[in-house]
Amino acid sequence: QKEVEQDPGPLSVPEGAIVSLNCTYSNSAFQYFMWYRQYSRKGPELLMYTYSSGNKEDGRFTAQVDKSSKYISLFIRDSQPSDSATYLCAMKASGTYKYIFGTGTRLKVLA
Amino acid sequence: DAGVTQSPTHLIKTRGQQVTLRCSPKSGHDTVSWYQQALGQGPQFIFQYYEEEERQRGNFPDRFSGHQFPNYSSELNVNALLLGDSALYLCASSPLLQDDTDTQYFGPGTRLTVL
Numbered sequence: 342q343k344e345v346e347q348d349p350g351p352l353s354v355p356e357g358a359i360v361s362l363n364c365t366y367s368n369s370a371f372q373y374f375m376w377y378r379q380y381s382r383k384g385p386e387l388l389m390y391t392y393s394s395g396n397k398e399d400g401r402f403t404a405q406v407d408k409s410s411k412y413i414s415l416f417i418r419d420s421q422p423s424d425s426a427t428y429l430c431a432m433k434a435s436g437t438y439k440y441i442f443g444t445g446t447r448l449k450v451l452a
Numbered sequence: 453d454a455g456v457t458q459s460p461t462h463l464i465k466t467r468g469q470q471v472t473l474r475c476s477p478k479s480g481h482d483t484v485s486w487y488q489q490a491l492g493q494g495p496q497f498i499f500q501y502y503e504e505e506e507r508q509r510g511n512f513p514d515r516f517s518g519h520q521f522p523n524y525s526s527e528l529n530v531n532a533l534l535l536g537d538s539a540l541y542l543c544a545s546s547p548l549l550q551d552d553t554d555t556q557y558f559g560p561g562t563r564l565t566v567l
Contacts, residue, residue, distance in 0.1 A: 349492075375555065384456075384542055384558040385495070429494055431556075438485070438508045440556065442494030 344368050347430055347443030356452050360417040364430035364443045367411065371432040371441075374406055376415045379427045379445065388428075389415065420450045454479055456545050456559035464565045465533050473528040473562045477545030483507075484526040485556060486518060487542040495542055501526050502548075530564075538566045 347364045354360055362376075372393055377385035389404040391397050391413075397404045403416040413432070417424055427445040457476045465471050477484050483502045487495035497510035501520035520526045524545075530537055540563050544556035 345494075347494075377558070382540075382563070384458075384560045387555060387557055390555045431494075438483075438500045438554070439497045439510060440485075442487075442496070444492070444494045 342367060344441050345430065345432060345443045348446055349444055350447040351449055352446060353449045353451060354420055356420060356422060356450055358420050358450070360420050360424070360448060360450075362415040362417075362428050362430075362446050362448070364413050364432075365411055366413075366432060366441075368432075368434065368441075369408070369411065370434035371408075371411075372435050373433045373440075374404070374413050375431045375440070376402075376404055377429040377431065378424075379429055381426075385429055420448075422450050422452045424448060424450050456481075456543055456557055458541075458543050458559040458562050460562060461560070462563045462565075464567065466567050467533055467535060469533050469566075470529065470531045471533060471564060473530075473541050473543075473564075474525065475528070475543030475545075475559060476525045477543075478557050481545035481547050481557070482524050483546040483548060483554065484520060484524065485544045485546070486526070486528045487544065487558075488512070488537075489540040489542055489561070491539075498528070533566045535566050538564060540564075 376389040379385040405414040429445045430443045431440040485500040486498040489495040499509040540561040546554040
């Protein structure tokens with residue numbers, strides 16, 4: 342079993358839809374969570390960073406962490422064709438510098 | 453504000469050769485991490501450098517080595533290249549915050565092809 346599981350997609354949605362992207366994990370020690378957006382053949386771009394549990398909002402993006410369920414989510418409101426990319430979750434425990442990434446979910450927003 | 457830069461952009465090598473990849477961190481950042489990203493996969497942690505020392509290493513063989521310079525830039529060296537080393541190599545830099553709390557900002561990557 343992988344430490345971090347992420348549905349690879351592709352996930353296709355119409356423009357303007359609310360998108361929900363998710364990751365599950367098995368290591369209860371994970372405390373630091375990040376979401377990245379990666380366009381084809383480019384480096385990942387940091388979208389959201391969350392410590393421990395709770396919600397965090399930044400513009401059209403909302404990140405949620407549910408440590409009791411070992412489940413994190415990224416919501417994108419009013420999705421745009423420019424949001425079409427692969428979304429990666431990453432997480433790590435305290436006392437380590439190594440982030441564990443999911444395989445990424447490929448999102449397509451249709452105009 | 454310059455972000456993380458990496459060179460070269462693309463590289464083609466043959467099996468058994470050696471390669472050196474370079475990274476300059478974001479301004480104000482002093483920690484550099486290297487990741488390998490195979491096609492269709494998430495990045496895999498190779499190692500992290502801080503104060504010119506390797507601070508943590510992932511599950512990669514000794515063929516992968518690195519260096520950090522006093523100006524915080526870093527190199528990744530891979531010896532005895534294998535076909536399986538073909539991947540996008542990503543450098544990420546982090547600001548030093550309290551404890552081990554950090555975010556990571558990635559560069560554009562170097563795409564290595566081993567023939």
